Amino acid sequence: MDARLSRVTKDNNDCKKFEDWFISHNPLPFGEYVMSLSTGVVGDEKINCQLSDRIGHSSLESIDGSNFGQVKFSRINRVVPMQEFNSSVKLHEEVVPIDP
Numbered sequence: 001m002d003a004r005l006s007r008v009t010k011d012n013n014d015c016k017k018f019e020d021w022f023i024s025h026n027p028l029p030f031g032e033y034v035m036s037l038s039t040g041v042v043g044d045e046k047i048n049c050q051l052s053d054r055i056g057h058s059s060l061e062s063i064d065g066s067n068f069g070q071v072k073f074s075r076i077n078r079v080v081p082m083q084e085f086n087s088s089v090k091l092h093e094e095v096v097p098i099d100p
Contacts, residue, residue, distance in 0.1 A: 036082055041098075043082055052079045 029035075034043040034050055048055065055077055063071045088097045 034082065041082065047080055047082060049079055049081045055079050 028037075034047045035041070036043075043049075056079075059073060059077055062077075063073075088095050090096075
């Protein structure tokens with residue numbers, strides 16, 4: 001392990017470069033959409049997997065105190081994952097399928 005002042009200074013400068021790069025190139029941009037980190041595919045308003053915890057809690061609250069035979073879940077309250085999204089892009093008015 002090299003703990004000389006010159007090495008520590010270089011390491012600190014390198015860390016600062018990484019920090020500056022990530023500040024200007026945010027790998028996790030905040031937006032009103034869901035995006036797959038591995039493929040970059042962007043979901044539309046039908047995709048709600050980011051709300052799965054909230055949807056699960058509300059579903060559990062709706063069946064609390066019910067008998068097993070009375071339990072029914074509506075399709076409106078289901079989680080829609082990114083796999084159900086059609087992977088395509090629109091280029092010059094033409095829809096082109098992509099394979100991430």
